[in-house]
Amino acid sequence: MVETVSIRLTVNGAEVSKEVEPRQHLTDFLRNELGLTGSHIGCEHGVCGACSVRVDGRVVRGCLMLATQADGAAVETIEGIVESSEAADLAEAFIGRNALQCGFCTPGMMLTAAELLAEGKPLDRAGIRQELSGNICRCTGYQAIVDAVESVLVKKTGEV
């Protein structure tokens, strides 16, 4: 018999109660138990950022956090953030600038970019690259992603 733990959390604002295996990480939980497949699984050891989700307001690696650790937490995924239109500007800029090709990295890129946009500090392109350095993209070469984030940041802070 597999031992399980009961957890209660909110996911994109909705209450969820589930039994989980302690070893299940948060992104597997979201994908396999809740069908929220927007968060992707790349490396499962912290280097790619594809699994990024927001926990209690901050973006984290879902593959390095256990689902049991999210007991009592507020979890938000790319699905929730797109639905709430919080990332509408960013989504539009990503499409407008061709900042995604296969889309595998995009949810993690957008969640990370959303956090730095929310902080509202002006950043140059090198600064944006530094902030996104933990998210790997195998398609775009990053240029278009930096373009997209820069355009929203400039709109927000009014600074180039």
Next chain:
Amino acid sequence: MKAAAFKYLRAENLDNAFDAFAEYGDEALILAGGQSLMPTINLRLAQPAVLVDINHISGLSGIEQSGEKIQIGATTRHFELANSELVASKLPLIASAIKHVAHRGVRNRGTFGGSLVHADPAAEMPACAVALGATLVLESRAGERRISASDFFLGVMSTDRRPDEILTSIELSADGPGDVWAFRELSRRHGDFAMVGVTAKARRASERLEDLRLVVFGCEECPQISAVAASLAASGQEPVAIAQAVAEELNPMTDLTGDAETKRFQARSLIEQSLGDLLEGRADG
């Protein structure tokens, strides 16, 4: 890869964790930010029977000043250090170095204490703790033990922590007048571990550096103060000569980021630049 099965225990206080140590011995591992431990568990390099989550123990997190001391709780996260005004004004070296630790998503979860106990030779925080003369406070059922950072690090991912101890807080001295510091790091990409790095703290008095505490990291097995650097600096030697002497006596490890001689070469130039930073009071690396 997926982790092998384990038991999960959310510790509400230190006693819960000590109970787990008593029951499971070294089969129980502490889980802090998980940013170093979870990768090894997912890769099944570590297969603990029990993970003891210390994230909910109250009193283990936070940054406080009492007198000239700054106390940092072990589970204080990297982003909290980066955003703290107290750290920016009283521990500017930490404030500068923390920006080099990993990436946003990792900094949001990784902890100061976890970074010290993990003791990666290329990690920034252990080197800063040694340069700043930090004192680590460890607790076990037997009581509290205090140890200086220079005595804590023993080798590659090896420390003086005993298996039944929890690192609870780290004590540092606030920067005072005349204190200068330097931090320089070479890495391929922002947020990566250092290929080589140098950090230092000293007091500047009439164009000389007194009490120089210079540490090279991403190079030797663990961070340590260079005695040669301190004595040459006190006698007023030029940065180029000090850098040469320190680099010569380094014992660099070849790793994926470079071979030993490359690291010695890189260290020499970072040391020279760092000494220039200290002498000119130019701080940011």
